[in-house]
Amino acid sequence: MNAARAAPRRKQAGQDPVKRRQIIDGAYRVFLAQGFDAASMNDITREAGVSKGTIYVYFDNKLDLFEALIEEQRQDYTSGLSDLIAPGVAPAQALRAYGLGVLKLTTRSDVVRAQRAVMAMSERMPDLGQRFFHAGPEHTRQMLADYLAGADLGDCPAARDPALAAQFFIDMCVGTASRERLYGVESDVIDDEQANRIVNLAVAMTLGAPT
Numbered sequence: 001m002n003a004a005r006a007a008p009r010r011k012q013a014g015q016d017p018v019k020r021r022q023i024i025d026g027a028y029r030v031f032l033a034q035g036f037d038a039a040s041m042n043d044i045t046r047e048a049g050v051s052k053g054t055i056y057v058y059f060d061n062k063l064d065l066f067e068a069l070i071e072e073q074r075q076d077y078t079s080g081l082s083d084l085i086a087p088g089v090a091p092a093q094a095l096r097a098y099g100l101g102v103l104k105l106t107t108r109s110d111v112v113r114a115q116r117a118v119m120a121m122s123e124r125m126p127d128l129g130q131r132f133f134h135a136g137p138e139h140t141r142q143m144l145a146d147y148l149a150g151a152d153l154g155d156c157p158a159a160r161d162p163a164l165a166a167q168f169f170i171d172m173c174v175g176t177a178s179r180e181r182l183y184g185v186e187s188d189v190i191d192d193e194q195a196n197r198i199v200n201l202a203v204a205m206t207l208g209a210p211t
Contacts, residue, residue: 020058023048024072027065032113036066036121066117067128073114074135081105081140085147091158092203094151098144099173099199106178107190115182141166156208165206172202 026048059065084097122129148162158165180186
């Protein structure tokens with residue numbers, strides 16, 4: 001059978017969303033436990049409870065599977081954040097909700113592990129690191145920048161440069177807390193009291209007024 005006739009069969013065989021979900025869930029557990037380099041397709045096969053042939057119907061190789069997993073997680077992580085800064089939400093309320101959402105997200109243990117895995121791979125696979133950055137941190141910043149550009153900010157500092165204000169705001173909210181967990185200084189998700197202190201000050205500094 002030639003390649004032109006085989007390709008449609010492969011695509012059709014890989015359309016079962018339940019089976020794909022089973023493979024991705026198994027791969028997620030393996031990547032978190034072992035890291036990308038140590039994980040093998042045999043490990044993922046055993047964890048997912050499928051045959052190796054089944055995995056290759058859906059994914060060409062381990063990197064293909066890892067990229068699909070990262071993209072899926074990116075969509076899950078950012079889908080809820082966009083609702084927090086919908087048009088019409090007051091700036092102080094939107095920034096506070098968004099800041100808390102991003103801070104809680106970036107200090108989650110599974111997210112920290114995913115960041116470590118991508119960082120470890122990015123030196124020899126820079127394209128993967130760049131895609132992860134643009135799909136995750138950059139996308140998160142751009143959503144906030146778009147909100148600020150359309151919000152009624154008056155003459156507060158953020159109105160002068162919404163894109164830079166979004167970058168500064170996210171850095172203030174997540175910078176130290178995220179690095180503490182990336183380097184293993186802290187391991188737990190940040191507690192509510194500390195998160196509120198950080199985000200409330202970031203909101204006040206961004207809007208230039210008490211919140």
